[in-house]
Amino acid sequence: MAPKPNTTVPDYKNVPHSHRLPTTHREVRRTFSKLSRQSLVSLALQWLAKKNRDFCRPYLLGDRDADEEEDDEQYTPAQSYEELQEIYKELAARKGGKREIQDRILEGDWRAGVSMYQLATAEIQYLLDHPNSLRWTAKRLARIPNAKNVSLDMEVTNDSEHLPRFQAQTFMANLARELTPLMKAHYLLIKIKTMPMTILRVYIHDSPYSTEASLAVDNGSSDSARAVFFIWPNGSPFIYSSIANHFGQVISDDGRHLRDIVQQAIPKAFSRPSVRYQLASTNFTTKSLDALLAYRGPGKSNAASGGWSIFQDHNFSQNALDFITSHKDEGQEKNGTRKDGTAGAAKAGPGRPKRTLEGNETSEAKRRREVAAGRFGSSAQPNDGQGLERVEVRIDDAFPPMPNPLEQADDVDTSNISEQSANRSRRGRPSLLDRSLDEIEELEGGDAWVPDVRVVFQGSHVFAGVRQLVEQGVVDGEKMPGWMTGEAGVTIGAVKEGRIRTKSGQIPGV
Amino acid sequence: MATAEALDDEINDLRDRIATVQAHRANLTSILLSQPHFPTRLEQRPVLHERDRRNAVKLVQKQSNRNLENIYRACAGVTAYKVKDPDPCAVDNGNILGVRIEVPINGIFVETYHVLFNRPNATHRTMLRIHKHTIPPCIPLQPLANKWLPVTKKSAEEPREQDLVKFSRHLRKELVSWHLRLEALEKLRKDARLPDRTAPQDGSKVETEIEMVLNAFVSDDEDSEVEDEATQQQQDGALKILRVDGDAAVREITITWSNGRVGIFRVTKDGEVDKVAVRTKEGTRDASLSSKALGRIEGLVERLEA
Numbered sequence: 001m002a003p004k005p006n007t008t009v010p011d012y013k014n015v016p017h018s019h020r021l022p023t024t025h026r027e028v029r030r031t032f033s034k035l036s037r038q039s040l041v042s043l044a045l046q047w048l049a050k051k052n053r054d055f056c057r058p059y060l061l062g063d064r065d066a067d068e069e070e071d072d073e074q075y076t077p078a079q080s081y082e083e084l085q086e087i088y089k090e091l092a093a094r095k096g097g098k099r100e101i102q103d104r105i106l107e108g109d110w111r112a113g114v115s116m117y118q119l120a121t122a123e124i125q126y127l128l129d130h131p132n133s134l135r136w137t138a139k140r141l142a143r144i145p146n147a148k149n150v151s152l153d154m155e156v157t158n159d160s161e162h163l164p165r166f167q168a169q170t171f172m173a174n175l176a177r178e179l180t181p182l183m184k185a186h187y188l189l190i191k192i193k194t195m196p197m198t199i200l201r202v203y204i205h206d207s208p209y210s211t212e213a214s215l216a217v218d219n220g221s222s223d224s225a226r227a228v229f230f231i232w233p234n235g236s237p238f239i240y241s242s243i244a245n246h247f248g249q250v251i252s253d254d255g256r257h258l259r260d261i262v263q264q265a266i267p268k269a270f271s272r273p274s275v276r277y278q279l280a281s282t283n284f285t286t287k288s289l290d291a292l293l294a295y296r297g298p299g300k301s302n303a304a305s306g307g308w309s310i311f312q313d314h315n316f317s318q319n320a321l322d323f324i325t326s327h328k329d330e331g332q333e334k335n336g337t338r339k340d341g342t343a344g345a346a347k348a349g350p351g352r353p354k355r356t357l358e359g360n361e362t363s364e365a366k367r368r369r370e371v372a373a374g375r376f377g378s379s380a381q382p383n384d385g386q387g388l389e390r391v392e393v394r395i396d397d398a399f400p401p402m403p404n405p406l407e408q409a410d411d412v413d414t415s416n417i418s419e420q421s422a423n424r425s426r427r428g429r430p431s432l433l434d435r436s437l438d439e440i441e442e443l444e445g446g447d448a449w450v451p452d453v454r455v456v457f458q459g460s461h462v463f464a465g466v467r468q469l470v471e472q473g474v475v476d477g478e479k480m481p482g483w484m485t486g487e488a489g490v491t492i493g494a495v496k497e498g499r500i501r502t503k504s505g506q507i508p509g510v
Numbered sequence: 511m512a513t514a515e516a517l518d519d520e521i522n523d524l525r526d527r528i529a530t531v532q533a534h535r536a537n538l539t540s541i542l543l544s545q546p547h548f549p550t551r552l553e554q555r556p557v558l559h560e561r562d563r564r565n566a567v568k569l570v571q572k573q574s575n576r577n578l579e580n581i582y583r584a585c586a587g588v589t590a591y592k593v594k595d596p597d598p599c600a601v602d603n604g605n606i607l608g609v610r611i612e613v614p615i616n617g618i619f620v621e622t623y624h625v626l627f628n629r630p631n632a633t634h635r636t637m638l639r640i641h642k643h644t645i646p647p648c649i650p651l652q653p654l655a656n657k658w659l660p661v662t663k664k665s666a667e668e669p670r671e672q673d674l675v676k677f678s679r680h681l682r683k684e685l686v687s688w689h690l691r692l693e694a695l696e697k698l699r700k701d702a703r704l705p706d707r708t709a710p711q712d713g714s715k716v717e718t719e720i721e722m723v724l725n726a727f728v729s730d731d732e733d734s735e736v737e738d739e740a741t742q743q744q745q746d747g748a749l750k751i752l753r754v755d756g757d758a759a760v761r762e763i764t765i766t767w768s769n770g771r772v773g774i775f776r777v778t779k780d781g782e783v784d785k786v787a788v789r790t791k792e793g794t795r796d797a798s799l800s801s802k803a804l805g806r807i808e809g810l811v812e813r814l815e816a
Contacts, residue, residue, distance in 0.1 A: 052723075155653070155657075156650050156653045156654055156657065156680065156684070158778045158779050158780055159776075159778040159779065159784065160650070160653075161761065162650040162652065162653055163647070163648060163759065165762070166757070168724035172724075188723065189723070189724040190723050190724060191724060196758070198724070234757065234758040235646070235647065235648040235757060235758020235759055236646075236647040236648065236758070237647060238647075298646060298647060298648065298758055299646055300623070300644040300645070300646055301644070302647060303642050303643045303644070303645075304624070304642050304643065304644045307596060308626070308642045311624045311626070311642070311644050312644050314622075316624075317610065317622035317624065319618075319619050319622075320580050320583040320584045320612050320619045320622070321580065321584060321618070321619060322580070323540050323544070323573075323576060323577060323580060324536045324537060324539070324540045325539075325540055325543070325569075325572050325573050325576050374596055375596055478596075478598065479598055480598075481597060481598065481599045482595070482596075482597030482599060482600065485597075487597075487642070497599060498597070498598070498599025499597075499599055499600075499601075507640045507643070507651055507652050507655055508640075508641075508642065508643075509643070509647070
């Protein structure tokens with residue numbers, strides 16, 4: 001057991017992994033009650049592994065003082081780590097409630113307290129078990145252009161680098177240097193085996209002390225989220241940030257503020273002399289980690305979403321040495337629709353006389369399905385796990401001069417206006433979509449009237465929903481603008497002339 | 511029960527055979543359709559229905575198109591094609607120029623990448639802009655585009671010359687060298703006799719697992735004695751490489767030895783190890799090992815173990 005310091009002096013240290021929280025602490029209770037039995041057992045086994053033992057001391061028989069009472073002991077302390085490992089292996093093998101494990105951990109083997117390391121790993125385990133439990137905002141580390149030698153920045157040479165280099169030690173030292181004057185915090189930085197990403201969890205300890213005793217004190221602000229998560233997918237310039245809030249809990253301004261402090265420190269920690277970074281918004285927020293990895297991840301899918309997803313897989317690009325044409329008719333047809341032009345319209349044309357025999361209804365449905373396949377490709381499947389919950393756009397086109405019954409666009413707009421205005425009054429905070437001064441000026445220069453029309457799509461998987469609407473014939477798949485297929489890869493944006501506005505010169509998805 | 515299992519086995523067996531035979535048939539079909547004088551013979555032979563002949567000619571045409579396309583793709587490495595953007599609001603009526611880049615490694619094509627261009631500028635019709643692409647972010651696409659594709663900025667002093675060929679050539683070089691580095695890293699793992707990363711390990715039933723804690727060093731110094739004990743045990747065994755890790759772009763390789771020694775090797779794009787830092791557990795630099803490591807990436811493990 002760590003010797004308790006006798007004095008509490010404000011210091012400049014981080015909260016170490018091995019500091020313990022009492023098991024009655026609210027954060028501990030809350031985190032442990034959320035985890036499943038299987039996760040709890042696997043966590044306990046991880047903590048007992050040799051390399052982690054320093055951070056997760058269980059209560060062993062040797063820790064007990066000789067004169068201590070033994071009567072009301074529910075769990076007898078184990079003799080050794082090996083014995084404990086055996087116990088948990090046994091528990092893993094047999095069935096039972098999760099309460100049994102939870103109690104054993106909190107009241108038995110770790111009755112003396114749960115270390116910061118344990119709490120952090122438990123929360124990360126929960127995050128991995130439930131990848132949709134938090135709301136993430138994707139940011140990009142953008143290089144601040146060097147005013148002196150612009151040309152050097154752009155050069156691609158044999159040993160040039162365009163991504164920020166990540167070194168765990170240097171990064172942690174830099175981050176701690178930025179943050180320790182402002183707050184005490186516990187950091188856990190880990191790599192995940194099955195997903196290509198690194199997770200940083202910062203537990204914010206709002207106190208000048210970094211002792212165990214100060215950790216245990218529950219400061220009155222009951223709802224404030226104390227942990228912040230950051231994820232960076234390996235080999236990409238993106239960073240996802242999130243506040244670890246509990247189910248449906250409103251994030252207080254305090255939590256937001258603390259996250260902002262940490263967030264501001266991150267690009268500084270990545271920077272090196274003469275290579276400075278800043279965080280740039282990527283207009284992307286979602287709850288699904290899988291969607292984040294698909295739209296802002298390390299792979300091929302970033303700038304080829306929506307209908308362009310056919311370019312990612314081998315659906316469109318068969319191997320250059322694959323000469324077989326016969327049994328790939330399905331894939332060929334998809335390519336055909338894309339090549340033939342407007343979403344399979346030409347394709348359906350010649351085939352139509354044959355299909356009249358099957359009845360008008362089915363051929364129409366089939367045509368719509370083909371149109372949807374042409375527009376959405378292999379994306380926007382209801383169960384692909386890459387659902388976006390909310391997509392918000394502002395229409396920046398001038399109001400049509402005549403009351404023109406534009407069947408499609410108007411339908412969508414009116415149905416959402418009420419919801420949207422209700423939304424604004426509820427929120428109170430300025431939306432990211434509010435026009436900037438420049439944009440207002442630009443609009444006033446023209447003589448057309450441009451109302452502030454916003455469209456919000458909400459649901460478990462917005463673009464799968466749009467695809468279904470196309471398949472049902474509610475939305476005309478051929479006249480639908482491209483941003484409705486999700487190919488713009490943003491969850492918030494301004495639409496002008498049917499396209500999401502982007503910065504000129506900026507390549508999507510890098 | 512045994513009979514049911516036997517039946518299942520038999521069914522699976524049959525399925526496998528059907529798959530093999532079908533693949534064989536597809537292969538034979540494409541060989542037949544690729545026969546040089548096949549179309550002429552089709553024309554000359556009498557057929558029962560004219561429609562069959564038309565179908566056959568169509569199939570032959572499709573096969574020869576595919577053959578031609580594949581030959582170009584395999585030989586040129588970078589090929590261009592045209593597609594149509596289905597978006598009714600797309601610029602330039604949705605005309606898209608696609609550039610396809612093949613990556614050959616060890617005699618097979620491992621991956622195909624696409625860059626799709628549109629022409630946003632109505633006055634300068636030849637100016638291309640990257641519309642969509644499937645290039646991973648660890649490839650410097652933006653700098654390459656800045657250099658070889660004109661920037662439509664007002665501040666740009668003189669419009670830079672657009673060179674699609676040079677752009678594609680450089681992009682292909684980046685992509686192929688990246689795949690070669692990935693391959694070399696795999697080879698290093700094999701050299702170090704590490705288990706294959708892709709092979710399912712015993713923990714495969716656990717979906718996501720914490721692989722490595724990167725800031726374990728933040729732990730308090732109080733526990734250092736215990737730590738030393740643990741590593742002492744490891745030191746008793748023969749010195750071996752525990753991990754060979756690379757970042758996504760394989761520009762940096764980290765090798766961890768069983769005695770706590772860690773080496774970080776920086777790799778240039780063409781696979782040369784140009785900067786090395788090897789530290790022992792105590793934090794002192796190992797200069798001799800560092801100088802040994804310099805050179806090609808391929809023999810890195812052998813050089814270190816020699």
